[in-house]
Amino acid sequence: xxxxxxxxxxxxxxxxxxxxxxxxxxxxxxxxxxxxxxxxxxxxxxxxxxxxxxxxxxxxxxxxxxxxxxxxxxxxxxxxxxxxxxxxxxxxxxxxxxxxxxxxxxxxx
Amino acid sequence: xxxxxxxxxxxxxxxxxxxxxxxxxxxxxxxxxxxxxxxxxxxxxxxxxxxxxxxxxxxxxxxxxxxxxxxxxxxxxxxxxxxxxxxxxxxxxxxxxxxxxxxxxxxxxxxxxxxxxxxxxxxxxxxxxxxxxxxxxxxxxxxxxxxxxxxxxxxxxxxxxxxxxxxxxxxxxxxxxxxxxxxxxxxxxxxxxxxxxxxxxxxxxxxxxxxxxxxxxxxxxxxxxxxxxxxxx
Numbered sequence: 460x461x462x463x464x465x466x467x468x469x470x471x472x473x474x475x476x477x478x479x480x481x482x483x484x485x486x487x488x489x490x491x492x493x494x495x496x497x498x499x500x501x502x503x504x505x506x507x508x509x510x511x512x513x514x515x516x517x518x519x520x521x522x523x524x525x526x527x528x529x530x531x532x533x534x535x536x537x538x539x540x541x542x543x544x545x546x547x548x549x550x551x552x553x554x555x556x557x558x559x560x561x562x563x564x565x566x567x568x
Numbered sequence: 569x570x571x572x573x574x575x576x577x578x579x580x581x582x583x584x585x586x587x588x589x590x591x592x593x594x595x596x597x598x599x600x601x602x603x604x605x606x607x608x609x610x611x612x613x614x615x616x617x618x619x620x621x622x623x624x625x626x627x628x629x630x631x632x633x634x635x636x637x638x639x640x641x642x643x644x645x646x647x648x649x650x651x652x653x654x655x656x657x658x659x660x661x662x663x664x665x666x667x668x669x670x671x672x673x674x675x676x677x678x679x680x681x682x683x684x685x686x687x688x689x690x691x692x693x694x695x696x697x698x699x700x701x702x703x704x705x706x707x708x709x710x711x712x713x714x715x716x717x718x719x720x721x722x723x724x725x726x727x728x729x730x731x732x733x734x735x736x737x738x739x740x741x742x743x744x745x746x747x748x749x750x751x752x753x754x755x756x757x758x759x760x761x762x763x764x765x766x767x768x769x770x771x772x773x774x775x776x777x778x779x780x781x782x783x784x785x786x787x788x789x790x791x792x793x794x795x796x797x798x799x800x801x
Contacts, residue, residue, distance in 0.1 A: 464633040471635050472616045472625050475642025476649070480671050483653030484660070493654055499789055500782075501651045503753040507781045508644050509741040510757025511774075512620065515627075516734035518770040531734070538735045542742050549590050555735035556594070563728040 526567045534559035573695035576688050581703045584677045588707040591619060594732040596715020599626050601726035606716035613712040617705060618675055620740070621645045622712075623733040637775055644778050652679040659683075663694040673701040675708075750795055756784060 460468070487493060520528045538555030545551070592613065599609040604626065612622050621642055628638055652674055659682070660667045670682070681704075682697045719726060745754050760780045764773040785792075 460629060460633050465629055467635050468629055468633065468638050469612060469616070469625060471638040472612075472621055472642045475639050476616050476618050476621060476646045477672065479643060479646040479649040480653060480674050483650055483657065484667075484671055487654060487657065496786075496789070497650070499793070500785065501648070503785055503792060504644070504781075505648050506741075506744045506748060506751075506753040507757030507760075507785065508647070509737055509744055510754050511761045511777055511781065512624070512645070512737040513734070513741050514758060514761035514765060515624070515774070516730075516737055518765060518773070531731075534731060535734065535738055538738045539742060542739050546746075548739050548743075549587060551739045552594075552732060552735040553590070555738070556729070556732045559731040559735075560728050564725070 530559055530562040530567050533562060569692050570695055572690070573692050574699045576691045577696050577699035577703065580681050580685055581700055581707070584681070584704050585707050587677070588704065589711045591732075591736070592708050592711025593715035593718070594729070595619070595622060596712040596717070597719040597726060598623070598715075598729050598732055599712070600716040600719035601729050602626050602630060604629070604716070606713050606720065609712040609716045610709060613709040614705070617673060617708065618646055618649075619708070620736065623736065627730075627733075631771065640778055641774060648676075649674060649679075652676075652683070655679075655683055659693070659697070663697075666694050666698050670697055670701055673705050675704065678704045750792065752788065752792060752795075753785065756788075757781060760784065 517528075517531060520531050522528050534555050537558040538551050541554045542548075542551035595613070596606070596609045599612075600606065608626075608629075609622075612625060616622050616625065624641065624645065625638075628634075628641070653671070656670075656674070656679070660670055663670065674682075678701050681700050687693045687696050741754065745751060748754065761773070761777050764777040764780065767773070768776055
């Protein structure tokens with residue numbers, strides 16, 4: 460990517476973010492009720508999007524070559540178990556990442 | 569008046585302080601390990617100011633140039649802010665120029681404070697929310713910048729640090745899962761993404777995935793609405 464393309468990419472992210480933050484204040488007011496479909500999406504879209512983002516992070520993991528996705532799989536399990544156990548976001552993320560780094564640098568070398 | 573509001577706001581931002589420093593530093597180190605100078609995470613954390621999207625932006629900066637896909641991705645990841653805005657329509661009324669900054673800086677954590685806290689008596693609510701927003705943004709941008717600087721100075725082997733993004737989304741996904749009574753949308757998000765990834769490949773699966781998620785959610789609406797009514801007492 461050239462510098463201009465990088466700036467456009469970041470600008471698109473700023474635009475997308477600010478559209479979602481400013482839009483309600485521009486189009487809705489207390490007199491106009493939020494359309495029912497928008498409310499419905501608000502309820503169910505986030506779960507689906509975060510599911511998609513988990514897969515997005517793993518898009519370059521190959522199950523058939525190299526480490527067969529084992530370090531990723533194990534580290535995700537550790538992250539999940541830590542989170543079910545302590546339900547503390549920082550502990551789960553830090554623990555999972557440390558586990559992944561250890562696996563990558565010492566086990567699956 | 570300003571000082572009083574700052575003093576009232578600061579304690580509420582302390583829990584966010586810890587979380588933001590940890591994630592922000594990790595973000596800075598990750599961006600730096602991906603080959604970007606501290607200027608990138610600094611400007612991204614100041615201008616985009618939405619943690620999950622910023623991680624994804626680094627990944628997208630390393631991919632082929634695709635501005636439309638980036639915009640749709642940003643809209644979908646940030647769509648939840650629409651609902652934050654709806655809840656703050658009243659609270660932000662009549663605050664003048666501060667209102668625009670409050671909307672600009674309304675990330676998940678800032679929203680959760682500004683939406684839920686009963687502002688102490690005698691404290692100006694506009695300034696209170698202004699300082700909550702400002703402090704949180706300073707923590708985030710400061711830690712992202714410092715993380716990137718530390719990463720470039722320390723010369724540690726950062727291979728694999730990008731997993732911090734995976735772990736973050738796994739945790740957010742789990743949080744959503746624990747909160748919801750019906751897991752259809754969560755399962756749908758995972759399944760559609762995997763299927764599209766297999767069919768379209770790593771560089772082209774996002775747009776079909778996002779379209780399919782919205783279309784299928786729209787088609788399932790009657791059923792999910794019904795289930796929702798049955799589940800709620």
